[in-house]
Each structure stands twice: as structure tokens, then as C-alpha cells.
Amino acid sequence: MENQTLHIHQPSHLDQNDTDLTLLNRRLKSRQEFTLAKLAVRPAKAEVTRKRECDFWDYKQLEKLTGLIESHYATDKKVSFYSEQLNIKPRTLNRLTSFALGQTVYQLILDRRLKASREMLQDRTKIIKEIAYLTGFKSSGRFSRFFKEMTGMSAREFRRESFRQQQNK
Numbered sequence: 810m811e812n813q814t815l816h817i818h819q820p821s822h823l824d825q826n827d828t829d830l831t832l833l834n835r836r837l838k839s840r841q842e843f844t845l846a847k848l849a850v851r852p853a854k855a856e857v858t859r860k861r862e863c864d865f866w867d868y869k870q871l872e873k874l875t876g877l878i879e880s881h882y883a884t885d886k887k888v889s890f891y892s893e894q895l896n897i898k899p900r901t902l903n904r905l906t907s908f909a910l911g912q913t914v915y916q917l918i919l920d921r922r923l924k925a926s927r928e929m930l931q932d933r934t935k936i937i938k939e940i941a942y943l944t945g946f947k948s949s950g951r952f953s954r955f956f957k958e959m960t961g962m963s964a965r966e967f968r969r970e971s972f973r974q975q976q977n978k
Contacts, residue, residue: 867905870895874906874914882921883945888914923959926952930968931975937964 877891885891891914892899903913910917922944929940941952956964 867909870897870902870905871909874902874917878914878918878921882918882925883943886915886918886945919955919959923956926956926964927967927971930964931971933972937968940964 873895874891877894881890888899888903892902895902897905899914906912906914906917912920926940926944929935929943930937935943937952938949941949944952946952946955953964956962956967960967962970
């Protein structure tokens with residue numbers, strides 16, 4: 810019994826299970842990346858533990874919703890408008906977006922308004938009152954409160970900071 814080597818072989822079905830699991834994880838990650846990129850939402854809010862996969866119909870509805878929000882975020886802020894356009898009940902639409910993205914339709918609209926606000930604030934030619942109007946606010950005061958609640962800084966502070974960063978580049 811000199812120099813005998815013991816070889817333990819792992820059953821081949823375990824390798825297959827690892828491969829299947831890796832493939833499923835890649836698919837899920839790819840699907841999440843597609844959804845995040847398509848809907849331009851914040852990754853921190855979109856990380857959700859999924860109980861089931863979204864089906865093709867769900868993704869089509871989310872794509873349509875994205876287009877609607879992109880076109881109407883400044884004029885139509887009610888979930889009912891978007892649900893009517895998609896022929897879905899508001900509650901069902903909110904469940905779909907909450908499940909797939911971790912946000913309600915209203916939160917998605919607010920995020921889009923905030924994104925547009927940030928982009929416009931980096932343009933020195935637009936005054937804050939004009940930006941407020943273009944992003945769907947009836948007054949610059951409401952816009953300022955919204956912006957500060959969402960970012961932690963006023964619109965003026967954000968504008969100054971973004972110009973400082975641009976000058977330092």
C-alpha cells in the first residue's frame with residue numbers, strides 16, 4: 810500500500826447544476842441591466858429580490874410606460890393617465906413597476922423630472938423659474954422644495970457645484 814493515491818471524483822451532475830446556476834444568474838443580471846438601462850432608474854432603488862420572473866407582456870408594458878413617461882413627465886403626473894394609456898388598472902401598473910423596478914409609477918415620474926431638472930440646471934441660459942415650468946411645476950417655490958427634498962441641496966447650490974466641477978475639468 811505504498812504511495813497509493815486516492816482520487817475522489819465529483820459526480821458529473823453536480824458540475825451541470827453549477828453550470829445551470831451560473832447561466833441563470835447571468836440571464837437574471839442581463840435582464841436587470843437591460844431594464845435599468847431602458848428605464849434609466851437609479852440602481853440603488855431597483856435592486857429587488859424577485860419572487861418570479863417578469864414575462865414578455867410585462868416587459869412590453871414597461872417599455873411602453875418608459876416612452877410615455879419620457880414624453881409626458883412634465884404635463885401628466887398622475888398614475889391614472891399612464892394606466893389609461895396602457896389599458897391597465899393603476900394598482901396593477903404600480904405592482905408591475907414595484908416588482909420589476911422597485912419603484913412605483915409616481916416615483917419613476919419624479920425620478921424623470923429630477924433627471925431633467927439636473928440636466929437643465931447645468932445650462933446657464935435657463936433661469937430656475939423656467940426650469941420649474943419646463944419640468945411641470947407651477948411655481949419655482951414648489952420646484953425648489955422638490956429639488957431639495959430629492960437631492961439634499963437647493964437648485965442654486967446644485968447649479969453652482971456643477972459649474973465648479975465643470976471648471977475644474
